[in-house]
Amino acid sequence: MPTSTLPLIHTSVDASVDHAIQAIVTGASTESTCSTDLAAGPWDFDTRPGYGPGSSMGDVIPTGAPRQGELPAAYREASEEDLEARIVAAKQTLGDRAVVLGHFYQREEVVRHADYVGDSFQLANAALEHPHAEAIIFCGVHFMAETADLLSQPEQSVILPNLAAGCSMADMADIDQVEDCWERLADVLGPLDQPDADGLVPVIPVTYMNSSAAIKGFVGRHGGIVCTSSNALTVLEWAFARGHRVLFFPDQHLGRNTAKAMGVPLSQMPMWNPRRPLGGSSADELQDSRVILWHGFCSVHRRFTVDQIEQARSEHPGVRVIVHPECPMEVVDAADESGSTEYIRRAIAEATEPTTFAIGTEINLVRRLAAQHPQHKIFCLDPVVCPCSTMYRIHPGYLAWVLEELVAGKVQNRIQVSDDVAKPARVALERMLAAKPR
Numbered sequence: 474m475p476t477s478t479l480p481l482i483h484t485s486v487d488a489s490v491d492h493a494i495q496a497i498v499t500g501a502s503t504e505s506t507c508s509t510d511l512a513a514g515p516w517d518f519d520t521r522p523g524y525g526p527g528s529s530m531g532d533v534i535p536t537g538a539p540r541q542g543e544l545p546a547a548y549r550e551a552s553e554e555d556l557e558a559r560i561v562a563a564k565q566t567l568g569d570r571a572v573v574l575g576h577f578y579q580r581e582e583v584v585r586h587a588d589y590v591g592d593s594f595q596l597a598n599a600a601l602e603h604p605h606a607e608a609i610i611f612c613g614v615h616f617m618a619e620t621a622d623l624l625s626q627p628e629q630s631v632i633l634p635n636l637a638a639g640c641s642m643a644d645m646a647d648i649d650q651v652e653d654c655w656e657r658l659a660d661v662l663g664p665l666d667q668p669d670a671d672g673l674v675p676v677i678p679v680t681y682m683n684s685s686a687a688i689k690g691f692v693g694r695h696g697g698i699v700c701t702s703s704n705a706l707t708v709l710e711w712a713f714a715r716g717h718r719v720l721f722f723p724d725q726h727l728g729r730n731t732a733k734a735m736g737v738p739l740s741q742m743p744m745w746n747p748r749r750p751l752g753g754s755s756a757d758e759l760q761d762s763r764v765i766l767w768h769g770f771c772s773v774h775r776r777f778t779v780d781q782i783e784q785a786r787s788e789h790p791g792v793r794v795i796v797h798p799e800c801p802m803e804v805v806d807a808a809d810e811s812g813s814t815e816y817i818r819r820a821i822a823e824a825t826e827p828t829t830f831a832i833g834t835e836i837n838l839v840r841r842l843a844a845q846h847p848q849h850k851i852f853c854l855d856p857v858v859c860p861c862s863t864m865y866r867i868h869p870g871y872l873a874w875v876l877e878e879l880v881a882g883k884v885q886n887r888i889q890v891s892d893d894v895a896k897p898a899r900v901a902l903e904r905m906l907a908a909k910p911r
Contacts, residue, residue, distance in 0.1 A: 488844035489581045490837050490860055497858065507859035515866045516544045519637050527862030529772040532641035539615065541637040541866075541886075548870035553582060556869040560586050563876035571879055572606045573872075574599055574621070576613040577814045578773075578835040578864040583612050583872055592814040593617055593682040594701035597906065600624045600631075608632055608879055611888075612872065614640045614863050618888040619686040623899050630884045634871035638863045640683055645769035646723035648687040650747040651678075655695070658720065658765075661756045665695070669717075676765070677716035679708060681724050682905075683771070686890040686898050688722070693897030702798055702813035704910035705731040709764075711908055720745070722767030726774065730798045730805045732764040744768055773861050774799035777833040781854040782807045785831040789850070795820055796833030796854070804833060813910075814838060821846055836860050 487493075496502035498512040510518075510526035518525040519541040523534050548556070564571070564586065574596045575587025584590055589599040593613075600609055600621040608630045611618040618633040625631055655678075659665050662675040678697035680688050689699055696715065700708035709731055712719045721728035722745075729742055741763040745752030751759065752768075759765065777800045785792050794808040795817050805811045810820065814834060821830060821842050829850040832839045836853050837860055843851035878885045890898065 486844040486847060488841045490840055490858065491580055491582060493840070493858055505857050507857050511858075511860070511865065514549055514870065515635065515637070515868050516541075516549055516870070518866075519543070519635070524639065524641050524862040525637070525866055527865050528776060528859050529641040529862035532644075532772055534639070534641070535644050535647065538639055538644065539636040541635045541871075544870055544874060548874045551870065551873070553869065556873045557582070557586075559873045560869060560876060563873065563880050566880050567608075567876065570606060571608040571610060571876065572599075572603045573610045574612060576617065576864065577818070577838045577841075578861050579612050579867060580837055580860070580865060581841060582869045583867055584837075584841070586869075586872065587612060592701065592703060593620070594703040594813075594905075594910070595815065597621070597624060597682070597701075597902070601906075604629075608884065610634065610872070610875060612867050614638045614643075615888070616640055616643045616683060616685055619890050620682065620689075620902065622888050622890050623686065623689070623895055623902055631888045632875050632879075632884065633886050633888050634875050635866045635868070636886055638866040640863055642681075642723055642769055642771045643683045643685055643688075646680075646684060646688060646747075646767050648685070648691060651688060651691055651722065654720070654745055654747060654752065655691075657751055658759065661751070661759050672715075674716045676718045676720050677712040678720045678722075679712050679728075680722055680901070681705075681727060684723055686894050689898035689901050690894040691897075693899070693901035697901060698908065699901045699905040700908070701905070701910075702727060703815055704905065704908045705798070706735065707908045707910055708905065709735060711904070713763075718762050718765060720765045720767075723769030724771060724799055725766040725769055726771070726801055726805075727798050728764055728766045729802050730800075730811065733802065737763045742766055771799040773835050773859075774833070775801065776855050776857075776859060777801075777804050778854075779803050779807045781833075781856075782831070785852075785854060789829045789831065792829045792831050793824075794831045794833070794854070800833050808833065818842065821849060821851065824849060835864070837864070 494511045497506050508526035573587045575584045575590045610632045622631040668674050678692045680692045682701045743754040743758045746768040795810045796808040798811045833854045839853040
């Protein structure tokens with residue numbers, strides 16, 4: 474039987490975001506969606522530049538971002554029921570040779586086939602727990618598959634079902650920009666690798682898990698660490714024990730919200746915009762800083778607003794508002810609680826009395842939690858159905874394809890990190906895995 478970080482709860486409530494979008498497009502639902510293109514198969518967008526319809530559709534994708542080749546017609550034209558049967562059959566044939574990892578934000582039609590479901594921290598650990606599987610099929614986005622490749626055995630194949638499943642946040646900090654930032658900081662702060670009399674270096678680089686392997690390698694080379702939303706506080710404590718300040722990228726909001734909760738004043742958290750001289754700050758501001766925040770963000774969590782929270786409180790007296798720390802600071806401050814996807818899941822699971830929850834995170838997880846916990850009223854703060862553009866690129870058709878190709882002895886869409894990047898990136902990831910969240 475598959476194991477999961479989530480309880481395998483069966484309910485008559487439909488958790489499928491795809492079904493909701495199809496109903497919106499056909500007029501069978503009065504809900505609204507940010508793009509009717511979400512009703513189409515993601516293969517309609519595979520050859521086009523861009524992240525695809527959904528929350529990141531307005532973000533600028535870098536030149537040369539991976540694109541997916543054409544999915545065979547047999548998978549594009551198959552029904553939902555046919556794809557489900559094919560996935561189940563292929564998994565049964567492969568047995569322990571393959572393990573499927575599914576992120577919380579994946580569509581329901583994919584998650585139901587995952588052997589492990591979790592956030593990025595949990596799935597990084599799950600990749601370590603299967604050293605004998607021939608293939609790890611990562612139903613998430615590109616940087617997650619890279620991380621699984623870094624942590625898996627050399628002979629294992631890590632597969633991303635759709636190569637176009639990237640991450641706009643991760644793309645907001647590329648290696649050239651980060652290297653340039655490091656050089657500019659050295660101009661202001663002096664040699665960055667020389668500790669002072671207290672043993673502290675001028676700055677410790679910290680990258681969120683939502684970053685490329687190249688960025689993780691940079692962090693590993695320069696004495697830094699990777700964090701997730703689950704262990705960001707622990708990681709910042711680790712970094713402050715080693716450096717006077719932190720360079721945090723690519724998500725400004727997670728960095729700001731975490732540091733603020735630790736007592737770091739906003740005046741000591743300048744923004745680094747890679748398109749401006751010295752990131753848009755003065756030398757004095759950088760000297761006085763404690764956390765230098767990269768100008769990046771998650772387009773899913775930027776959709777949540779204080780107005781949405783006020784409306785939820787007005788319409789649902791006593792509502793418990795929980796948001797993800799990738800949300801803007803004003804939203805986190807207005808909510809009752811903030812925490813990682815695992816924190817949100819656990820908070821709902823542990824609520825003993827029927828409760829109304831307004832949740833500020835990706836819609837696929839919110840709808841799944843609502844289906845799994847019918848004793849509660851659970852809804853997404855954003856009334857518009859707008860899933861993560863890139864997570865939504867993983868469709869059951871792609872999962873069926875890569876699994877059946879494995880049955881036939883063919884590895885498709887393998888993600889491999891070059892050795893020169895992998896070695897320092899593993900150092901940064903091993904530090905992250907050791908920084909257990911409280």
